[in-house]
Amino acid sequence: MSELRRDTLSDRWVIVAENRADKPDDFEQSGIPHRCPFCPGNEVDTPDSVATYFLPGEKPAGNWQVRVVPNKYPAVTPGGVNGNRRPLANVLGGLHFAKEGAGIHEVVIESPQHVLSLSDLSPEQASLVFLSYRDRLAALRQDRALAYGMVFKNVGAAGGASLEHAHSQIIATTFVPTEVRREIAAAQQYYKTEGKCCYCTTLDQELAAGVRFVGQSQSFAAFCPFAGRFPYETWVLPRRHASRFEESSPDQLAELAAFVRDLIGRIESALGPLAYNYIIHTEPFDTPRLDHYHWHIEILPRITRTAGFEWGAGCYINPVPPEEAAAVLRSIPVGKTS
Amino acid sequence: MSELRRDTLSDRWVIVAENRADKPDDFEQSGIPHRCPFCPGNEVDTPDSVATYFLPGEKPAGNWQVRVVPNKYPAVTPGGVNGNRRPLANVLGGLHFAKEGAGIHEVVIESPQHVLSLSDLSPEQASLVFLSYRDRLAALRQDRALAYGMVFKNVGAAGGASLEHAHSQIIATTFVPTEVRREIAAAQQYYKTEGKCCYCTTLDQELAAGVRFVGQSQSFAAFCPFAGRFPYETWVLPRRHASRFEESSPDQLAELAAFVRDLIGRIESALGPLAYNYIIHTEPFDTPRLDHYHWHIEILPRITRTAGFEWGAGCYINPVPPEEAAAVLRSIPVGKTS
Numbered sequence: 213m214s215e216l217r218r219d220t221l222s223d224r225w226v227i228v229a230e231n232r233a234d235k236p237d238d239f240e241q242s243g244i245p246h247r248c249p250f251c252p253g254n255e256v257d258t259p260d261s262v263a264t265y266f267l268p269g270e271k272p273a274g275n276w277q278v279r280v281v282p283n284k285y286p287a288v289t290p291g292g293v294n295g296n297r298r299p300l301a302n303v304l305g306g307l308h309f310a311k312e313g314a315g316i317h318e319v320v321i322e323s324p325q326h327v328l329s330l331s332d333l334s335p336e337q338a339s340l341v342f343l344s345y346r347d348r349l350a351a352l353r354q355d356r357a358l359a360y361g362m363v364f365k366n367v368g369a370a371g372g373a374s375l376e377h378a379h380s381q382i383i384a385t386t387f388v389p390t391e392v393r394r395e396i397a398a399a400q401q402y403y404k405t406e407g408k409c410c411y412c413t414t415l416d417q418e419l420a421a422g423v424r425f426v427g428q429s430q431s432f433a434a435f436c437p438f439a440g441r442f443p444y445e446t447w448v449l450p451r452r453h454a455s456r457f458e459e460s461s462p463d464q465l466a467e468l469a470a471f472v473r474d475l476i477g478r479i480e481s482a483l484g485p486l487a488y489n490y491i492i493h494t495e496p497f498d499t500p501r502l503d504h505y506h507w508h509i510e511i512l513p514r515i516t517r518t519a520g521f522e523w524g525a526g527c528y529i530n531p532v533p534p535e536e537a538a539a540v541l542r543s544i545p546v547g548k549t550s
Numbered sequence: 551m552s553e554l555r556r557d558t559l560s561d562r563w564v565i566v567a568e569n570r571a572d573k574p575d576d577f578e579q580s581g582i583p584h585r586c587p588f589c590p591g592n593e594v595d596t597p598d599s600v601a602t603y604f605l606p607g608e609k610p611a612g613n614w615q616v617r618v619v620p621n622k623y624p625a626v627t628p629g630g631v632n633g634n635r636r637p638l639a640n641v642l643g644g645l646h647f648a649k650e651g652a653g654i655h656e657v658v659i660e661s662p663q664h665v666l667s668l669s670d671l672s673p674e675q676a677s678l679v680f681l682s683y684r685d686r687l688a689a690l691r692q693d694r695a696l697a698y699g700m701v702f703k704n705v706g707a708a709g710g711a712s713l714e715h716a717h718s719q720i721i722a723t724t725f726v727p728t729e730v731r732r733e734i735a736a737a738q739q740y741y742k743t744e745g746k747c748c749y750c751t752t753l754d755q756e757l758a759a760g761v762r763f764v765g766q767s768q769s770f771a772a773f774c775p776f777a778g779r780f781p782y783e784t785w786v787l788p789r790r791h792a793s794r795f796e797e798s799s800p801d802q803l804a805e806l807a808a809f810v811r812d813l814i815g816r817i818e819s820a821l822g823p824l825a826y827n828y829i830i831h832t833e834p835f836d837t838p839r840l841d842h843y844h845w846h847i848e849i850l851p852r853i854t855r856t857a858g859f860e861w862g863a864g865c866y867i868n869p870v871p872p873e874e875a876a877a878v879l880r881s882i883p884v885g886k887t888s
Contacts (some may be wrong), residue, residue: 217777220748223736225865226777233869287867307752308776364858372857383859391864398561410558414645438646439555439564491862512861519710520702524829525727527563529625531571
């Protein structure tokens with residue numbers, strides 16, 4: 213259904229996915245009203261689930277708490293080009309490259325309630341969401357055709373969401389995405405010269421310095437990164453070196469879910485309800501456990517808008533110093549939003 | 551006033567510019583109404599102009615047509631750190647890098663009329679705008695401290711504009727921005743193996759193939775790039791190899807302004823009024839004329855929203871095949887919007 217393209221001029225990968233234009237949009241002002249496909253009772257509006265989660269003891273009653281379903285408007289598909297509306301693009305003399313947009317695109321419906329943000333979920337509910345991330349990544353890793361699985365969440369129109377009911381997405385691709393490759397290459401370079409993981413080192417330094425530190429739990433820590441792109445950008449890392457998110461234990465996932473949920477609640481306390489994204493950065497499927505890479509979650513509040521300079525320069529303008537954002541976030545008590 | 555930062559973790563440059571948070575915003579719904587600082591009579595609301603353009607014969611009457619002024623809320627400043635609210639950030643053991651955000655940030659006020667898009671200007675007015683781009687880039691190139699000058703335009707809230715009165719911006723930096731370096735490196739690599747400019751080659755191929763071709767004038771051609779990030783993304787190139795935009799002649803600039811204005815008018819005819827950016831990609835100040843780089847303008851309609859996948863993957867999902875966009879744009883007669 214979709215096509216993966218790269219050309220020399222832009223040195224970028226693009227997924228051309230025509231069917232994505234058809235998806236419903238809660239935020240489109242001129243859109244026709246539609247019923248929420250993620251609410252209970254409307255399961256027929258989504259493909260059959262690939263995983264379903266229940267609260268302990270509730271399974272027989274059939275009240276799902278989290279559902280993972282194939283995306284009805286996928287950016288990549290298992291069949292690749294089969295069923296394409298057109299053949300692969302005309303590829304010209306070596307400058308262009310096109311192949312089938314093969315992969316898996318899933319949606320994690322995070323709650324039976326029509327809520328908007330991770331902070332609207334109970335800690336138990338959030339825990340099921342993070343458990344589903346782990347399970348799906350672990351399952352997708354078994355598929356030899358796939359090279360990477362990216363878990364991300366879009367909240368609000370400015371965050372690129374088209375439906376408001378709380379959900380995350382997983383896109384597993386047959387290639388390792390550019391940003392992931394760049395990040396790992398930078399970490400590998402540091403490891404080569406310094407003999408240690410740059411994430412572990414940064415974590416130690418940020419905990420010691422304190423100015424950009426936001427908070428920590430038993431196994432996780434959060435800080436506002438020194439060169440954050442967005443106001444209040446916050447990163448969460450396991451305190452102990454680990455390159456694969458999907459090897460976290462259920463206890464760690466419950467702790468992580470509560471920690472991330474609380475951080476988002478703090479950002480919302482500081483800024484009011486807002487659009488945001490978060491992205492789990494974990495290692496590619498086809499690598500051994502890496503000493504130089506450290507999985508992490510990037511929380512990106514979307515209160516600024518990217519403009520011509522950012523698109524042209526690849527350099528971001530952030531009007532809020534990370535030190536200032538971290539001080540505000542530290543000042544909000546943990547669990548205030550629980 | 552601002553600070554340039556890079557850390558190893560993100561492998562990105564960020565400009566931390568606190569004063570940018572203070573700028574007025576026409577699109578902020580909760581904002582206090584303010585008078586437009588770009589309208590005639592309100593010149594006192596902007597710093598003194600560094601260049602002013604008049605229609606032939608109008609200079610004595612003082613009716614300016616285009617004004618170039620220093621940005622009142624600059625991302626970079628000539629003084630660098632002087633007047634900073636705080637000292638440079640605490641830099642930790644080699645992983646972080648910070649320096650003064652030195653440079654020049656100017657605004658091109660494109661018209662005395664409170665209009666919104668380049669397509670609202672007369673061809674003569676648009677010509678003065680492009681003339682001002684050239685003049686400012688040529689002047690900034692003389693400053694040995696500056697490495698690059700980026701001309702860009704933001705239209706509409708989704709395009710990152712904060713004021714609606716038609717304007718462009720120029721940010722000249724003491725470093726060559728990441729995206730420009732990547733683009734030039736990819737072009738250099740192609741030149742090394744193929745012995746020719748990849749832009750010249752692409753142009754020849756796109757003109758011959760026709761499917762992504764949009765239109766041409768005597769000296770310029772436009773096509774929708776094979777791996778465009780955004781629906782209806784359109785690139786404009788000089789048909790004859792040239793690496794420096796600012797060496798265009800006044801006649802060429804007039805032709806280019808009319809051509810770009812018409813292309814934007816066609817995109818607006820196809821999609822309705824929309825947010826967009828355009829960016830002039832020209833070679834760095836500190837290089838000789840490059841055989842492997844070809845200046846160009848990227849027009850980026852902003853009808854889709856970047857979401858978690860794009861931020862995490864550096865890979866874009868474009869729901870409109872460039873071939874389809876080009877066919878629509880070709881079908882709209884040239885000059886329809888004049």
